Amino acid sequence: MSSAAPPVTGQDHSGPDHLWSVEEHLEDILATVRPLEPIELHLLDAQGCVLVEDITVPVSLPPFDNSSMDGYAVRVADVAGASEEFPAALEVVGDVAAGQAELLHVGPGQAARIMTGAPLPPGAETVVPVEWTDGGLGEGPVRGMRARSLGPEGAAGHVHVYRPAEARAHVRAKGSDVKAGDRALEAGTILGPPQIGLLAAIGRGTVRVRPRPRVVVLSTGSELVQPGAELGTGQIYDSNSFALTAAARDAGAIAYRVGAVADDAETLRSTIEDQLVRADLMVTTGGVSVGAYDVVKEALSHVADEDEAGSGIEFRKLAMQPGKPQGFGSIGPDHTPLLALPGNPVSSYVSFELFVRPAIRALMGLEDVHRPTTRATLTADKALTSPKGRRQFLRGTYGDGRVTPVGGAGSHLVAALAHADALIVVPEDTESVEPGAEVEVILLG
Numbered sequence: 285m286s287s288a289a290p291p292v293t294g295q296d297h298s299g300p301d302h303l304w305s306v307e308e309h310l311e312d313i314l315a316t317v318r319p320l321e322p323i324e325l326h327l328l329d330a331q332g333c334v335l336v337e338d339i340t341v342p343v344s345l346p347p348f349d350n351s352s353m354d355g356y357a358v359r360v361a362d363v364a365g366a367s368e369e370f371p372a373a374l375e376v377v378g379d380v381a382a383g384q385a386e387l388l389h390v391g392p393g394q395a396a397r398i399m400t401g402a403p404l405p406p407g408a409e410t411v412v413p414v415e416w417t418d419g420g421l422g423e424g425p426v427r428g429m430r431a432r433s434l435g436p437e438g439a440a441g442h443v444h445v446y447r448p449a450e451a452r453a454h455v456r457a458k459g460s461d462v463k464a465g466d467r468a469l470e471a472g473t474i475l476g477p478p479q480i481g482l483l484a485a486i487g488r489g490t491v492r493v494r495p496r497p498r499v500v501v502l503s504t505g506s507e508l509v510q511p512g513a514e515l516g517t518g519q520i521y522d523s524n525s526f527a528l529t530a531a532a533r534d535a536g537a538i539a540y541r542v543g544a545v546a547d548d549a550e551t552l553r554s555t556i557e558d559q560l561v562r563a564d565l566m567v568t569t570g571g572v573s574v575g576a577y578d579v580v581k582e583a584l585s586h587v588a589d590e591d592e593a594g595s596g597i598e599f600r601k602l603a604m605q606p607g608k609p610q611g612f613g614s615i616g617p618d619h620t621p622l623l624a625l626p627g628n629p630v631s632s633y634v635s636f637e638l639f640v641r642p643a644i645r646a647l648m649g650l651e652d653v654h655r656p657t658t659r660a661t662l663t664a665d666k667a668l669t670s671p672k673g674r675r676q677f678l679r680g681t682y683g684d685g686r687v688t689p690v691g692g693a694g695s696h697l698v699a700a701l702a703h704a705d706a707l708i709v710v711p712e713d714t715e716s717v718e719p720g721a722e723v724e725v726i727l728l729g
């Protein structure tokens with residue numbers, strides 16, 4: 285609709301017709317949003333969070349030499365040259381099980397039955413797997429040990445060993461994983477399942493991380509009905525608050541969905557005030573364009589705290605499609621950032637991906653706040669068209685270096701959005717893209 289060129293940073297943004305570029309709006313948001321203060325969290329509560337401390341290993345892993353096989357702990361010389369024809373016959377002095385505190389001593393001509401993970405008993409130099417022995421049964425090689433409850437005699441008597449073993453075979457050395465004093469994890473690490481596993485393995489119960497931001501999602505519109513209820517004339521189901529709450533969780537936030545608020549400025553203002561207590565970031569949808577019932581704009585245009593420079597919500601137009609009308613600023617005593625997204629479902633989702641997701645990830649202290657992008661060859665029946673001066677984000681499916689549009693450009697097309705896994709980016713100065721052309725693609729993961 286507009287032929288305005290993408291604005292240049294530093295130019296006057298004050299005019300109502302000024303179109304902000306996607307980058308300018310995002311820069312503005314990211315300049316405002318600061319990482320949350322670190323807190324100490326239990327390991328599972330810290331999943332997905334950024335570590336803010338270096339973690340040093342207090343105790344080596346493994347903490348002691350232990351067996352990697354169920355078998356017999358023996359001396360190397362006692363099994364040297366052993367074969368099926370000429371097995372080594374050893375006296376079994378007992379069992380060493382994982383977690384057993386009292387250790388047997390293995391002397392010359394002796395063997396201790398040992399379980400995976402159990403400490404190598406003093407005197408023993410190596411482990412022969414049970415499959416290389418007769419398991420004490422005297423009937424040739426066995427496939428495993430009999431359960432202790434079924435065959436308690438297995439911990440005594442004699443065992444025939446059919447193969448030799450080198451020193452420390454099937455032995456996991458103390459400290460072979462990490463040593464006491466080593467750096468286990470560095471500050472800045474994102475705690476995924478393996479990192480949480482390592483922290484637990486070295487005995488850490490809690491860690492200092494930046495917490496997940498609490499994001500409150502609130503939709504507006506008197507036409508909106510909660511899914512599951514009956515639709516009246518002129519009503520539609522509230523899908524935005526569900527999509528965006530899910531998207532906020534997917535981005536790493538603890539997200540709270542507030543049911544749709546009717547188009548009444550006073551109700552909206554008080555609902556937002558009530559919600560501020562549990563919000564590190566507020567997201568609203570709808571009510572930001574130029575209609576007579578565009579209540580978000582009406583309610584939030586004048587919330588600036590006169591004592592605090594820079595507070596308040598500013599409504600602006602962006603050189604993008606969908607997602608042209610946007611509001612951004614801070615609100616309440618703690619200057620909680622608030623993003624007011626347009627109501628059209630695809631517009632709100634695309635806006636979330638471009639602006640809210642990076643804000644959530646910045647609050648988490650993540651370095652890389654953006655979705656991955658790639659270049660792909662456009663597969664389509666006909667050329668794509670895009671309004672001049674607006675960066676267009678079309679929905680598509682991506683695979684094998686190719687991207688195919690799904691549905692059209694309409695910002696009401698939720699079904700097509702549900703079948704897309706990528707956004708096709710058509711730059712501001714491009715009005716048409718031919719099939720076979722290379723395009724930029726944002727991968728939605």
Ligand SMILES: Nc1nc2c(c(=O)[nH]1)N[C@H]1C(S)=C(S)[C@@H](COP(=O)(O)OP(=O)(O)OC[C@H]3O[C@@H](n4cnc5c(N)ncnc54)[C@H](O)[C@@H]3O)O[C@H]1N2
Nearest residue numbers: 503505522523524525570571572573578608626627628631
């Ligand atoms: N005269 C003009 N009209 C419009 C303009 C404009 O520049 N001049 N901009 C258009 C664009 S672009 C957009 S985007 C929308 C944004 O409108 P609002 O943010 O005020 O959103 P609403 O009017 O409240 O709703 C728009 C549309 O989306 C549906 N909607 C809203 N909330 C939900 C929800 N939670 N779940 C599902 N669907 C929702 C709503 O029913 C409307 O159909 O303005 C254009 N108009």
Ligand code: MOO
Nearest residue numbers: 606607608631695
């Ligand atoms: O720009 Mo609106 O967000 O197209 O639908």
